[in-house]
Amino acid sequence: MAKGFSLIELIVVIAIMAILTGAVLPRINFGGANTQVRDEVRRMAELMSRASESAIFRNREFGIRFSLGDYRFMMLEGDSRSGVWIEVAEEEMFRQRTLPEDFRLELEISGVAVALEEADDVKIDEKTRPHVMFLSNGETMPDFQLTVEKDALDTIWQVATGVEEPLVFGAVDQP
Numbered sequence: 480m481a482k483g484f485s486l487i488e489l490i491v492v493i494a495i496m497a498i499l500t501g502a503v504l505p506r507i508n509f510g511g512a513n514t515q516v517r518d519e520v521r522r523m524a525e526l527m528s529r530a531s532e533s534a535i536f537r538n539r540e541f542g543i544r545f546s547l548g549d550y551r552f553m554m555l556e557g558d559s560r561s562g563v564w565i566e567v568a569e570e571e572m573f574r575q576r577t578l579p580e581d582f583r584l585e586l587e588i589s590g591v592a593v594a595l596e597e598a599d600d601v602k603i604d605e606k607t608r609p610h611v612m613f614l615s616n617g618e619t620m621p622d623f624q625l626t627v628e629k630d631a632l633d634t635i636w637q638v639a640t641g642v643e644e645p646l647v648f649g650a651v652d653q654p
Contacts, residue, residue, distance in 0.1 A: 541553065542611060583630075
């Protein structure tokens, strides 16, 4: 009786390993924490761009309000003088987004730091205003810079109003 494995047995084992590797490999995050922050900042920037486009196409003002743990989109109901800002909750794309617990947000508006509320303390009512507005004429105002940090990373990510493009995002090394 021969000892060892037949060629067929080896091919079957290699095929099973290839299938398992193909199923598991795409789920592994090779970029780590920095990729997670980058992806979240990219998502924020893309959603803000979509809100700006929606403001133009719908001829309605949109906005975004940040807290320490989340951000939410708002829309002006009525005219700019007597209208009320409401949360855009009925649209899946503009739903409230909760950030991972180890993310930190810092917001500057026109160069001035803004003290953000805890996510649980945010109550949207008739007096609530967005931090940043996306106007129906295509403007984004006021100028802002949002910094997103994650514990134990040397890189911070920012979304801000740009000179050549309305919104820009990218990584900045910490000093």
